[in-house]
């Protein structure tokens with residue numbers, strides 16, 4: 329029999345839970361409601377997390393776009409997911425909410441953009457509003 333201490337994150341009360349695991353049963357104590365039991369069982373048997381990260385973007389106003397999984401994925405796949413994201417190069421423009429990877433690692437979960445990245449203005453589209461050689465005045469209020 330294994331005992332695990334957990335803090336329920338299903339509501340701000342944050343009950344201190346104890347999960348007793350034996351064979352194929354999980355007994356939960358310390359919960360003030362049924363959500364604590366559901367949380368502890370999921371945490372012991374198949375912990376999952378929504379994962380946030382960044383992906384490189386080419387041709388955009390920002391070199392990175394923030395992303396997240398559209399639903400929780402098994403904790404054991406987080407390392408593989410981060411590795412997948414490191415190998416990706418996206419092309420601007422990117423819309424907020426755009427699906428960037430469908431069915432990540434066969435989980436049925438997508439990776440979506442959590443911010444937009446506009447196209448970098450090119451030389452053909454007119455002069456830059458602030459030429460690089462132009463001295464930039466910085467005003468700091470103290």
Ligand code: SF4
Nearest residue numbers: 336339342343361364
């Ligand atoms: S067990 Fe219920 S009351 Fe306690 S933190 Fe979880 S959701 Fe909130």
